[in-house]
Amino acid sequence: MVTSFSQNILKRLDQGICPYILVLFHMTMGSLLVYLYPRSNLAFLVLITSFFSLYYFNTHRLFKLATGVILTLLIFPVVGVRNIFYLEVIFQISVFSALALGLNIVVGFAGLLDLGYVAFYAVGAYLWAFFGSQQYYILHYAPGTQPSGLPFLLPGDAFYLFIFVAILIAALTGILLGTPVLRLRGDYLAIVTLGFGEVIRVLANNLDKPLNFTNGPQGITPIQRPTMPHFAVDSFNALFSNIVGHRVSAADMYNVMFYFFALIVIVVIVFVTRRLDDSKIGRAWTAIREDETAAIAMGVPLVKMKLAAFAVGASFAGAMGVLLAGSRTFISPESFSFMQSIGVLSMVILGGSGSIPGVILGAATVTILNLQVLQGLSLYLSQLRQSDAVIPIIHFAWANLSTQLDPAKYQRMLFGLILVLMMIFRPAGLIPSKRRKRELSSEANVIEE
Amino acid sequence: MKRFLKPINVRELLRPLGQMIYFSLGSTVVLSTIVLVLALILDKTVVGAALYERMNVSLFTYTLTNLPQVTLDGLTIGFVYAAIALGYTMVYGVLEFINFAHSEIFATGAFVGVEILIALEKYGVLSHASLAMAYVYLILAIIAGMIAAGGLAVAVERVAYRPLRNASRLVPLISAIGVSFFLQDTIRLTESLTTGQFNRIIPSFGNFDHWVIFSRMTLGTAHLTIGMSVKSIIVIVSAVLMLIGLNYMVNATKVGKAIRAVAQDHPTASLMGIDVNRVISLTFLVGGMLGGAAGVLYALKFTRIDPFVGFFPGLKAFTAAVLGGIGNMTGALLGGIVLGMLETYAGAFMGVFTMGAAGTEYKDIFAFGILILVLIFRPQGLMGTNVAQKA
Numbered sequence: 056m057v058t059s060f061s062q063n064i065l066k067r068l069d070q071g072i073c074p075y076i077l078v079l080f081h082m083t084m085g086s087l088l089v090y091l092y093p094r095s096n097l098a099f100l101v102l103i104t105s106f107f108s109l110y111y112f113n114t115h116r117l118f119k120l121a122t123g124v125i126l127t128l129l130i131f132p133v134v135g136v137r138n139i140f141y142l143e144v145i146f147q148i149s150v151f152s153a154l155a156l157g158l159n160i161v162v163g164f165a166g167l168l169d170l171g172y173v174a175f176y177a178v179g180a181y182l183w184a185f186f187g188s189q190q191y192y193i194l195h196y197a198p199g200t201q202p203s204g205l206p207f208l209l210p211g212d213a214f215y216l217f218i219f220v221a222i223l224i225a226a227l228t229g230i231l232l233g234t235p236v237l238r239l240r241g242d243y244l245a246i247v248t249l250g251f252g253e254v255i256r257v258l259a260n261n262l263d264k265p266l267n268f269t270n271g272p273q274g275i276t277p278i279q280r281p282t283m284p285h286f287a288v289d290s291f292n293a294l295f296s297n298i299v300g301h302r303v304s305a306a307d308m309y310n311v312m313f314y315f316f317a318l319i320v321i322v323v324i325v326f327v328t329r330r331l332d333d334s335k336i337g338r339a340w341t342a343i344r345e346d347e348t349a350a351i352a353m354g355v356p357l358v359k360m361k362l363a364a365f366a367v368g369a370s371f372a373g374a375m376g377v378l379l380a381g382s383r384t385f386i387s388p389e390s391f392s393f394m395q396s397i398g399v400l401s402m403v404i405l406g407g408s409g410s411i412p413g414v415i416l417g418a419a420t421v422t423i424l425n426l427q428v429l430q431g432l433s434l435y436l437s438q439l440r441q442s443d444a445v446i447p448i449i450h451f452a453w454a455n456l457s458t459q460l461d462p463a464k465y466q467r468m469l470f471g472l473i474l475v476l477m478m479i480f481r482p483a484g485l486i487p488s489k490r491r492k493r494e495l496s497s498e499a500n501v502i503e504e
Numbered sequence: 505m506k507r508f509l510k511p512i513n514v515r516e517l518l519r520p521l522g523q524m525i526y527f528s529l530g531s532t533v534v535l536s537t538i539v540l541v542l543a544l545i546l547d548k549t550v551v552g553a554a555l556y557e558r559m560n561v562s563l564f565t566y567t568l569t570n571l572p573q574v575t576l577d578g579l580t581i582g583f584v585y586a587a588i589a590l591g592y593t594m595v596y597g598v599l600e601f602i603n604f605a606h607s608e609i610f611a612t613g614a615f616v617g618v619e620i621l622i623a624l625e626k627y628g629v630l631s632h633a634s635l636a637m638a639y640v641y642l643i644l645a646i647i648a649g650m651i652a653a654g655g656l657a658v659a660v661e662r663v664a665y666r667p668l669r670n671a672s673r674l675v676p677l678i679s680a681i682g683v684s685f686f687l688q689d690t691i692r693l694t695e696s697l698t699t700g701q702f703n704r705i706i707p708s709f710g711n712f713d714h715w716v717i718f719s720r721m722t723l724g725t726a727h728l729t730i731g732m733s734v735k736s737i738i739v740i741v742s743a744v745l746m747l748i749g750l751n752y753m754v755n756a757t758k759v760g761k762a763i764r765a766v767a768q769d770h771p772t773a774s775l776m777g778i779d780v781n782r783v784i785s786l787t788f789l790v791g792g793m794l795g796g797a798a799g800v801l802y803a804l805k806f807t808r809i810d811p812f813v814g815f816f817p818g819l820k821a822f823t824a825a826v827l828g829g830i831g832n833m834t835g836a837l838l839g840g841i842v843l844g845m846l847e848t849y850a851g852a853f854m855g856v857f858t859m860g861a862a863g864t865e866y867k868d869i870f871a872f873g874i875l876i877l878v879l880i881f882r883p884q885g886l887m888g889t890n891v892a893q894k895a
Contacts, residue, residue, distance in 0.1 A: 166674065168674050168677065168678070170681070235876065235879075235880045236876065236879065236880070239879055239883065240673075241673050241674050241677075242601070242602050242673060242674070242677050243826070243879055243883075245602075245674075245677060246602065246819075246822060246826075246875070247872075247875065247876055247879060249819070250819070250869070250871075250872030250875055250876065251872070253819075253868070253869055253872065254869045254872055254873075257865070257866065257868060257869045258869075260865070261862075261865045261866065264861065265861040393815075394685075397681060397685060400678075400681075401682075404678060457696045457697060457700040457701075459692075459695075459696035459700060459701060459702060460693070460696050460697060465689050465692075465693065467685040467686070467688050467689040468685070468686055468689035468690065468693070470682070470685050471681075471682040471683065471684070471685030471686030471687070471688075471689065472682070472686055473682070474678055474679060474681055474682025474685070475664050475679050475682035475683055475686060476682075478664075478668060478671075478675050478676070478678050478679040478682065479664065479667050479668065479679065482671065482675055
C-alpha cells in the first residue's frame with residue numbers, strides 16, 4: 056500500500072515540467088549549500104548526487120546534456136578550487152570512473168574477469184614517468200645516489216603525445232599478455248591476470264638494477280607536468296575569482312586541467328563503449344560472455360574478440376596512467392597493488408557490470424566512501440582518542456583505543472563487503488545494464504506465467 | 505561389530521608415502537641436475553669469474569655445496585604448499601570453483617595457533633615446559649588452528665558460496681575474492697583491537713630452533729654441513745601425516761567415497777542417497793583444517809605472521825594445484841613439492857647465475873611464470889586428465 060502510494064507520487068513527479076524543476080532545484084541547492092558551507096561534506100554530497108537525479112528523472116535529452124555539461128565543466132571546477140579537497144575527490148572520481156569504465160569493457164561486456172587491471176595503468180604511468188623525468192640520465196646510478204641538477208628527458212609538451220603512445224603500448228601489452236592466456240577458462244584467466252598484475256608490481260619494485268629504470272620502491276619523482284596554456288589561469292581568475300573568493304594559483308589550475316583531461320577520457324570511453332556495444336564486436340562479446348561454446352559454434356572468432364576486449368580495456372588504463380603520472384608528479388609501485396585492481400573491480404560490480412551509468416555511479420560511490428566516509432571516521436576516531444570520552448556500559452576509554460585502528464586503512468573490508476553483498480543480493484549491480492534488465496524481466500515473466 | 509573390525513587398508517596408507525618419497529626424490533634429481541649443468545656451463549663464462557673474484561670459489565663448487573641445504577629447505581616449503589594446495593584441489597574437485605578465500609583461512613589458522621602459543625607464553629607455561637610438553641603445546645596450537653580454520657571455511661561456504669551455487673562461474677569467484685579481502689581486514693581489525701598490533705611473532709620454545717646435523721664432509725676446500733632445523737622436520741613430518749590421513753579418508757572410507765561421488769556428479773550422487781550439501785560442507789571442513797594446520801606450520805617455520813600472510817602462499821599453493829592438475833589430489837601433492845623446490849632453487853641460485861641482476865626478490869613471481877607456462881602448454885596439469893569443459 057505504502058509502496059504503491061510512493062510509486063504513484065514518484066510517477067506524478069516524473070511527468071511534465073516537474074522533473075525539470077526537481078533537477079534544477081537539486082542542482083542549485085547543492086551549489087548553494089557548497090557555496091555557503093565550503094567545508095561541509097554533506098553539502099558536497101548533495102551537489103554530487105544531483106547527477107543522480109539528472110540521470111533518474113525523465114527529462115529531454117538536450118536538457119540532460121546541457122545540465123550535465125554545466126555541472127561538470129562549470130560548477131565542479133569552481134567548487135573545486137574553492138575547497139581544494141573537493142577537487143581532489145572529483146578528480147579521483149573521474150580517474151576511477153575512467154578506469155572502471157575501461158575494466159567494464161573487459162569484465163562487463165566480454166565477461167573476462169581481469170584481476171590485474173592496474174598493471175596496464177602502471178604501464179602507462181611508468182611510461183610517462185620514465186620519459187617525462189630525469190630517470191634516463193640516472194640509469195647507471197643506484198636509487199638515491201644520483202647527482203642533482205639533471206635535465207628532464209622530454210619537455211612537458213610531449214605529455215600530450217604520450218597519452219597516445221601509452222594507449223598503443225598498453226594495448227600491445229594487453230595483446231602480448233592475452234595471446235597466451237585468453238584461451239583459458241574464466242577462473243584460470245582471473246588468476247593469471249592477477250599474477251600478471253603482481254609481476255608488473257614486482258618488476259617496478261626491482262628494476263632499479265642492473266639498470267635503474269624504475270628507481271625501485273622509492274618511485275620516480277619529479278615527473279614533468281604538461282605545459283598549460285598561459286591564458287588558462289588568467290582567464291579563469293578573471294571569470295571566477297569573485298565567486299571563488301581568492302585568486303587561483305597555477306598549481307590549483309593544474310588540478311582543474313587534469314580533471315578536464317580525465318573527463319575527456321571518460322567521454323571518449325563512453326563514446327567508444329557505446330559504439331562498440333552496438334557493433335558486431337559488441338554482440339560477439341555478449342555472445343562470449345553468455346556462452347563461450349555456443350559463441351564458437353556460431354562462428355565468433357573467440358580469441359580475436361577476447362583480445363580486442365583486452366586491448367581496448369588496457370589502452371584506456373594506459374592513458375589514465377599517463378594522466379596519473381603527470382598529475383601526481385610522483386609514482387611508486389605502491390599505487391599499483393592488487394588492492395587497487397580489486398577496488399576498480401568492486402566499482403564495476405557495485406554499479407552493475409556492463410552498464411555505463413552504473414559503473415560511473417559505482418566509481419563515485421566507492422571513491423566517496425573511501426575518501427570521505429572512511430577518512431571522516433578516522434578523523435572522528437582520532438578526535439575521540441584525544442578526548443577523555445568513555446564508552447558507556449563497558450567503561451572503555453577511547454584514549455586506550457589502539458592507534459592501529461584507522462578506518463581509512465580498511466579499504467579491503469569495504470571492497471570485500473561490496474563484492475560479497477552485491478554477488479549475493481544484487482549480482483546485476485545498482486543500475487543493471489539494459490540487456491541484463493531485459494533478461495531479468497523476461498525471466499520474471501516466465502515465472503509468472 | 506563388523507563395522508569396527510573393518511581391516512585397515514594398509515595399501516592406502518603406504519601408497520601416498522611412496523608417492524611422496526618418489527616425488528621428492530624425482531624433483532630433487534631433476535632440478536639439481538639442471539642446476540649443476542647450468543653451473544658447469546656458466547662456470548667458464550664471466551658469471552663464474554665474477555663469483556670467483558668475489559668469494560674465491562668456483563661456481564660449480566658453490567652450487568654443489570649449497571645444493572643439499574637448498575633441497576631440504578625446498579622440501580619443507582613444498583610440503584606446506586602441498587597441504588594448502590589440497591584445500592584448493594578438494595574444493596575444485598567438488599564445486600569446480602577456485603576458493604579464493606582459502607589463503608585467508610590459512611592465515612586464520614596461523615593466527616589462532618600463534619595467539620594460543622603467545623597466550624601460553626604470557627602465563628609462563630611455555631618457558632617452563634619440558635620437551636614433551638612443548639610438543640604437546642605445539643600440537644594443541646595446530647589442532648586449535650585446524651578447528652578454527654575448518655569452522656571458518658564451513659561458515660564461508662554456507663554464507664558466501666552456497667547461495668550462489670547455480671549462478672554463472674564468475675559470480676562465486678568474485679564473491680570468494682570479496683570474502684578473501686574481507687577476512688584479511690577482519691583479522692587485522694581483531695588483532696589491532698585486542699592486541700594493538702597485527703604483526704605477530706611465534707614465541708620460541710622447546711627445541712624447535714635447534715639444528716640436527718645429518719652429516720659433515722669436506723669437499724676440496726669447502727666444508728659441507730647438511731642439517732635441518734627441528735622445526736623443518738616437524739613441518740615435514742606433520743604434513744606427511746596429514747596428507748596420509750587425508751588420502752586414507754578420501755580413498756578408503758565411506759565418507760571419502762561420498763566426496764568422490766559428489767565430485768563426479770551432483771545430481772547422481774544425491775540420487776544415490778548422498779546429502780550433497782553435507783558432503784560439500786565436509787569438503788570445506790577438511791580442506792580448511794588442512795589449510796589451518798599448514799598455517800600454524802608456516803608460522804612455526806617463518807616465525808612472523810601478519811594478516812596478509814596468506815596471499816602469496818595461497819597463490820603459490822593454487823599454482824601448485826594447477827601444476828599438478830587441479831581436482832587431482834596426488835597432483836596437488838606433486839605440484840606442491842615441485843613448486844616449493846623450484847622456487848627455493850630459483851631463490852638460491854638465480855642471483856648467482858645472473859650476477860645479481862635478478863635474485864631472490866623475484867622468487868614470489870617465479871610461481872606465476874610457472875603457472876602461465878603450465879596453463880599454456882599443459883592446461884590439464886602434470887597429472888590431470890583432459891576434462892572437457894562443463895557448460
